[in-house]
Amino acid sequence: MVFFNGLFPSVFLAILYASNGNVAARPPVAKYPTHHVRDLGNGVKVPIFHPQANYTTFGEGIEVPLSFAGAGIEDNTLSFVSSQLGLDFAKVSYKSGYIRVNGESFGYAKQVHEGVPIANAVANVAFKDNKVVAFGHSFVDTSKIADSKPSVDVSTVIPKVESALQGKKNDIQPTLEYLAQQDGAVALAHVFQVQNEEAGTWYEAFADAHSGELLSVTDFVAEASYRVLPIYKQDPMEGLELLLDPSLPSASPNGWHATNGDDTSGNNVVAYKGAETNTTKQSSNGLIFDYTYDPSVGPSEGANADVSRTNAFYLTNAYHDTLYQYGFTESAFNFQNDNSGKGGVGGDPVLISVQDASGFNNADFGTPPDGQSGRCRMFIFTKTNPNRDGVLQNDIPIHEMTHGLSNRLTGGGTARCLQNLESRGLGEGWSDAVAEWFVRSDTPDITDFVIGAWVLNDPRGGRSRPYSTSMTTNPYKYSDIAGMSDTHTIGEVNESFAKYDLTDSIP
Ligand SMILES: *[C@@H]1O[C@H](CO)[C@@H](O)[C@H](O)[C@H]1NC(C)=O
Ligand SMILES: *[C@@H]1O[C@H](CO)[C@@H](O)[C@H](O)[C@H]1NC(C)=O
Ligand SMILES: *[C@@H]1O[C@H](CO)[C@@H](O)[C@H](O)[C@H]1NC(C)=O
Numbered sequence: 001m002v003f004f005n006g007l008f009p010s011v012f013l014a015i016l017y018a019s020n021g022n023v024a025a026r027p028p029v030a031k032y033p034t035h036h037v038r039d040l041g042n043g044v045k046v047p048i049f050h051p052q053a054n055y056t057t058f059g060e061g062i063e064v065p066l067s068f069a070g071a072g073i074e075d076n077t078l079s080f081v082s083s084q085l086g087l088d089f090a091k092v093s094y095k096s097g098y099i100r101v102n103g104e105s106f107g108y109a110k111q112v113h114e115g116v117p118i119a120n121a122v123a124n125v126a127f128k129d130n131k132v133v134a135f136g137h138s139f140v141d142t143s144k145i146a147d148s149k150p151s152v153d154v155s156t157v158i159p160k161v162e163s164a165l166q167g168k169k170n171d172i173q174p175t176l177e178y179l180a181q182q183d184g185a186v187a188l189a190h191v192f193q194v195q196n197e198e199a200g201t202w203y204e205a206f207a208d209a210h211s212g213e214l215l216s217v218t219d220f221v222a223e224a225s226y227r228v229l230p231i232y233k234q235d236p237m238e239g240l241e242l243l244l245d246p247s248l249p250s251a252s253p254n255g256w257h258a259t260n261g262d263d264t265s266g267n268n269v270v271a272y273k274g275a276e277t278n279t280t281k282q283s284s285n286g287l288i289f290d291y292t293y294d295p296s297v298g299p300s301e302g303a304n305a306d307v308s309r310t311n312a313f314y315l316t317n318a319y320h321d322t323l324y325q326y327g328f329t330e331s332a333f334n335f336q337n338d339n340s341g342k343g344g345v346g347g348d349p350v351l352i353s354v355q356d357a358s359g360f361n362n363a364d365f366g367t368p369p370d371g372q373s374g375r376c377r378m379f380i381f382t383k384t385n386p387n388r389d390g391v392l393q394n395d396i397p398i399h400e401m402t403h404g405l406s407n408r409l410t411g412g413g414t415a416r417c418l419q420n421l422e423s424r425g426l427g428e429g430w431s432d433a434v435a436e437w438f439v440r441s442d443t444p445d446i447t448d449f450v451i452g453a454w455v456l457n458d459p460r461g462g463r464s465r466p467y468s469t470s471m472t473t474n475p476y477k478y479s480d481i482a483g484m485s486d487t488h489t490i491g492e493v494n495e496s497f498a499k500y501d502l503t504d505s506i507p
Contacts, residue, residue: 046216047215048216049181049182051120053136054138055135056134058131058134058135061131062131062132063131064127065080065083073099073107074107077107077123078092080107080132081137085123085137087139091112091113092109092123093110095109104127104128105126107124107127108122108123108124109124111123111140113145113186115148116148116177117177118139118140118179119178119191121140121180122137123136123137146209147188150209151210152211152212154174154192154209157207157212158192160207161205161207165201165203166199166201167195169193169194170193172192173192174191176191176209179215189206189208190207191207193205200286224247224287224288225287225288226289226290226313227240227241227242227290227291228311228314229315231315231319231322231438232439234394234454235392235395235453235455236293236454237454240307247317247321248322252268252324262282263281264279264280264309264313265313267337267349268317268349269312269313269350269352271310271312271313271316272309272352272353273309273353273356274357276351279309280305280306280309280310280313293307296386298380298387299355299388300355308378308391309354311392315398315401316352319398320335320336328409330343330346332408333345333409335350335374344370345370345413347372347373348368348370348371348373348374350374350401350404352378354389354391355378355380355391359379360380361381362379363377363378363397363399364376364400365403367403367404370415374404376401378397378400381393383456383458388455394438395439395452396435396451396452399431402430403427405430406427410423425488425489426490427491429490429492430491431491432449432463432491436451448468448473448474449466450463450466450467451463463488463492464492476492
């Protein structure tokens, strides 16, 4: 679903890595692809397609057409949807709605054809004081729609689908629904659920009611889940969350894990501790990485090292998928093991070493040319007791990954360009800016930004001044760079090898 809330220009698209909650509160737009191909593993591939959604807001609101307006939300919803989309009442069916005390009400409708509902073709209308303030819908064109009477009985398609999905139909009654397809046709489908208790699979199957062919599935089982600090949060004080399926199929079409893999390694990243083979395994079947962070013990105690690898794996992948939408793709020299023939050189996932033994109170990212892995080392911070883990201060790993981004993008993938003092300073500044962009994406307010505060246990964080629009809070100007010799300080416009040198920059 694509929702624009009007606060940000449409070019400011970002991916919502949350488990879908709170869409309205987060300005960067949730942009999921409308379709992808789902490989069910046994040679069966089915397309997953959702009609394009369209969402419009009307400022102070527009009147419901008087000729239609009735007494309740149901009438108003049906009137508005049918008048906006030029459909007669028989094509729109009311689903549900509710009224809030402050005069707001919300109505939901779905599209029907000859009494048969069209799957995922829905509409929502928001009213305030009886005016419509917002309208969203994913209704589809029905000019190429199949006959509404099935020509193949459901009992004959069930065995075929059971065998394709390697499960058994459960006792939920089959229904008849239309299913919009990517080519614009709308098929009539028998819809029923197929489960396999042992394998843990549970699908809703859409089988063509005229040809018997399996058209698509809804997968009721989340593909993967991770207990992590979402990429729009800055540090663990904001709370870790269990995110379901945060991967983005258009950026990572085969998901985040290696085929048959069940640990924190995959096409875009290997997150490990000590040795590259020392990854974190799923905590339970179905790619569930649910380890509980315990702030009362050190970073390597209890499950905390697994939390660290899980967060590093999630963050690096989420970063990959987000930047992919903005053009940091295979042909633009990104970091991936298999480039699926889409250009650039493969064989270079990010290798992220957590709680790396070679240092403390810092992190770094070494960027070689396209085709060789970027190496990120994340260290433990020793400013507190117990110590803290740099991986859980999201702005730091994001800062590091942005060194990979800027070194690959500047100069065509050679990683040779950002070497002199001022260009390295630019690299540091870009890394802080991208970190801010991610961790502040849940608020439209532009307030002062401090990086690394939690892990350093210092409200001033890792830079000499906060990033600020106030010349009093941060007085640095471009001309100040003339007197500076440190890349991070230049990055602040006031700081050795693409390094996040926190300690050196604390005033
Ligand atoms: C979205 O809906 C609005 C209002 O119904 C309409 O004016 C606009 O053309 C639609 N845009 C698309 C891309 O369908
Ligand atoms: C593997 O990781 C664990 C923490 O989960 C750590 O204690 C151990 O030393 C690591 N092993 C190697 C060989 O680095
Ligand atoms: C920049 O910050 C450093 C500390 O990181 C400080 O020593 C230096 O005086 C600052 N430079 C300017 C121009 O304020």
